[in-house]
Each structure stands twice: as C-alpha cells, then as structure tokens.
Amino acid sequence: MxxxxxxxxxxxxxxxxxxxxxxxxxxxxxxxxxxxxxxxxxxxxxxxxxxxxxxxxxxxxxxxxxAGEATGFDVECTPRGTDFQRRVWAALEAVPYGTTTTYTTIAVAAGSPGAMRAVGAAIGANPLLIVRPCHRVVGADGSLTGYAGGLPAKQHLLAHEGARPAG
Known part of the structure; x- marks a missing residue:
C-alpha cells in the first residue's frame, strides 16, 4: 500500500x-x-x-x-528508475554535503561522459529531492541551473549546507 x-x-x-x-x-x-x-x-x-x-x-x-545536525540520510528507498537513472542517482549520492559538482562530473561518474543532456534529464527525474542531493549539481561555470523544486529552494539548500561552487 x-x-x-x-x-x-x-x-x-x-x-x-x-x-x-x-x-x-x-x-x-x-x-x-x-x-x-x-x-x-x-x-x-x-x-x-x-x-x-x-x-x-x-x-x-x-x-x-x-537543524544543521545531520549531513546525510540513511533511509530505505524504493529502487525505481532505469539503469541509467540509477547510475546517475548513485553519482548524486556520492556528492559530499557542503560541496557542488557539475553535470559533466556526474556524467563521468555515471559512466557516460558525453551524455550531459541525458544526465540532466535523469537528475530532473530524481524523485527524492533533498535526500538524494540533486540540488548540489550546478552549471560548469558554477551558475545555478534548473531544479525541480525551483531555484529559490536550490539556493536555500546550498546556502544551508554552506556549499562552495564546483571547480
């Protein structure tokens, strides 16, 4: 149920x-x-x-x-998504608290270095906002790019974590 x-x-x-x-x-x-x-x-x-x-x-x-008392999550999740999406999501889960990364870095980590658009789509399909930290992915120049929850929420989450731009 x-x-x-x-x-x-x-x-x-x-x-x-x-x-x-x-x-x-x-x-x-x-x-x-x-x-x-x-x-x-x-x-x-x-x-x-x-x-x-x-x-x-x-x-x-x-x-x-x-509350600033935890930097990660340890919860059982349902394994939905394609094999490619799950590889991208695993790469997201490896991005440390307080840091950012780029779509290119996620694409390389997911084993698909030339698939930035597909990586962007997989990140956008992430059903576990915050728990699976897609908010930590920024543009190659450090700019804030799309976030399913909206850019104000992404800004807030990154500021909350004290995240430094990728680079």
Whole structure:
C-alpha cells in the first residue's frame, strides 16, 4: 500500500511518499520527497493512506538536516528508475554535503561522459529531492541551473549546507 505524510521545512511542506515495507525502519520504503508545485512531483492519489508514524525516521532525519545536525540520510528507498537513472542517482549520492559538482562530473561518474543532456534529464527525474542531493549539481561555470523544486529552494539548500561552487 502507498503511504504518505507531509513534513514542514524551510523550503516548503515536503510530501513524503512510500511503500509499506517489512524491512524498513518504521515500516516504509521511501519512494518520493517532493515540494509543492514541483515539476513531476508526487500528488496524493485516491487510495493512498496518510500515516505520519510510518515516516517517523525519515521525518526525524529531515528535521535534523534542516537543524544543521545531520549531513546525510540513511533511509530505505524504493529502487525505481532505469539503469541509467540509477547510475546517475548513485553519482548524486556520492556528492559530499557542503560541496557542488557539475553535470559533466556526474556524467563521468555515471559512466557516460558525453551524455550531459541525458544526465540532466535523469537528475530532473530524481524523485527524492533533498535526500538524494540533486540540488548540489550546478552549471560548469558554477551558475545555478534548473531544479525541480525551483531555484529559490536550490539556493536555500546550498546556502544551508554552506556549499562552495564546483571547480
């Protein structure tokens, strides 16, 4: 069954969506973290059940992140996406807190050095905003480029982390 909850954050109310899981802490495997108005963001569907308790662990980790007490996440996630997307997302997960990287660097790390557009599309399809840190990817010149949650949210997240431009 699909479960959901919302968590207040400095960048807006986060919608958390997951699937019941016997192995995950709290009983849910995280499928999506999205912001209001996000491109391709999750929207609560008929038949989903709100279950705040099931998301207790991930909610606590998000609160710790925004309080400056945590720099990463340790939650079970559902493995959705193509093989290529999962390679790109694994490269995203390797970008350290407080730093930025470029699309080119992610493309190389994902084993597709000439596929910057495809890498950009895979990053844009990331269903786990904040938890999988796509906000840490910037243009080759250090400029802020697209973010599914909006550039103001990206700016806030990078400032929160004290991120330095890639280079």
């Amino acid at each position: 699909t479960l959901y909850t919302t968590v207040d954050s400095p960048v807006g109310a986060l919608l958390l969506v997951g699937e019941e899981s016997a192995t995950a802490a709290g009983g849910v495997a995280l499928a999506s973290v999205s912001l209001p108005g996000q491109k391709r963001g999750a929207v609560v569907q008929e038949g989903w059940r709100r279950d705040d308790a099931a998301f207790g662990e991930v909610s606590a980790q998000l609160r710790a992140y925004f």
